[in-house]
Amino acid sequence: MKQANPVITAHELTKRFGQFTAVDQISFEVEKGEIFGFLGANGAGKTTAMRMLCGLSKPTSGTAYVSGFDVYRQQNRIKANIGYMSQKFSLYEDLTVRENIWFYGGIYGVRKKKLREKIEELLTDLNLKGEANTLVKSLPLGWKQKLAFSIAVLHEPGIVFLDEPTGGVDPITRRQFWEMIHKTARRGITCFVTTHYMDEAEYCDRVSIMVDGRIEALDKPGALKSHYEADTMDEVFLILARGAQRADS
């Protein structure tokens, strides 16, 4: 399928570690402003694939372009043109809210004048005005994750990678987080998301499911459900992932 305006194009992208093929010839395209769910069991190869797309790891073979940049030759251009946040690492705990925004804005080369405006805008949007000088470590997890997401798109990247952004977050905050994702996508920023919450897979425009290093299924959630005759994405996931050979090796 040829997308109108692809932000990611991967063709037979492969990564081998010795004898082990972590990512096995995956091909797909992600469109501008799309919310793309990247699912798979532990060990299916998601992290390795994401590392290649973020310019952190060179593929063994195949091709991929992220925001038009080559994952082999233009890794630094990729890093400057994407946003990234994960559940595990996002912000500096010993810096304040304002310092974190300032720091990341600086790293991504946002101009000082623009950054000053952005900080105020962001603090207002997140209702964090009163907490601007609070150390990030004393914020509740849900606030941290929302802040981390806003910071990841501060420099208006073409695409943001969200690696299990809602793990452990309460159900209301989790939904607020997804509303932020939708608004971000509407602004034209592509959101590439991994999650273990299958209800969240339903919020994506399209979902891919990786099994043993390959993309076994890729479509709209509704189409996947009807194809596998399942009521929920959870069932679709189980049908595909139960066939895995190496889910846990």
Add this chain to the structure above:
Amino acid sequence: MKPVVCQHIEMQYVQGKKTVHALKDINFEVEPGELFGLIGPDGAGKTSLFRILTTLMLPVSGSAFVKGLDTNRDYRKIRKIVGYMPGRFSLYQDLSVKENLQFFASLFHTKIESNYDQIRDIYEQLKPFEKRRAGKLSGGMKQKLALCCALVHKPEVLFLDEPTTGVDPVSRKEFWQMLKKLQADGISIVVSTPYMDEATMCDRIALIQEGQILKIASPGDISDAYDKQLFAASTEHSFDLLTLLRANPEIHHSFSFGDEVHFSLAGEDRDPGAILLPGLRESGLKDVRIREIKPGIEDVFMDLLEKQTR
């Protein structure tokens, strides 16, 4: 004898200049052989509670008993009869799978063989990796090894702090099947999870948020705590639907829920179709379907969260 009793437990920490009230008047009892779930997000106080029940920390006030033993006075006895799987992977990364298990057995003056029957099913899956260092295992495998280590001394009560966090849906389902099996062996289990869908596997659950237990009930009875009619609406354009419902004064509250939007109306006994559909059609959403549903655990939890913060 009740395997676990908590009476008026209070816990506070000082963090920087702030005092964090981690647990507020926690009261509950676990029945013999029960699978009891603590359901709540990060920071709700679940880990503090586990640390108190496993005698690793004393509460500021209140008391807790495990098999009738006082966590304050009889901590040595309690440590012999409980198994504890902490939330963070707690095994020795540089020891092999087998060495970890042997080490934990030796701490309890026992051998792997003496309780092998109970761990056989789980350990057989680890057997091919017996010589691999624990740090090199995948998430699901680490979880299985940690469970084996918590079971090696044949505990009477098992405490599992978020054993399935970060684990994929397939491995999570397998893990809960293992717990069901252990429960059938007569072990009482207290388990915490941030995944609401796992709550249905428990006999009873306590919904916990900001140090407070909001509700204790069986998963089947929990919907009784929801005092409004709940509806589910579906459309091809869920996010637009949600935005429109949020802006509508007739709506009490609305949340996305998988491929649907769940909502309740302000006021009682009203027909949501008559109230909402014409307006939605005008806004361009012509395919909206609405049906009444029975609230699930997550609906109840969100309702209680909202009431708490109001």
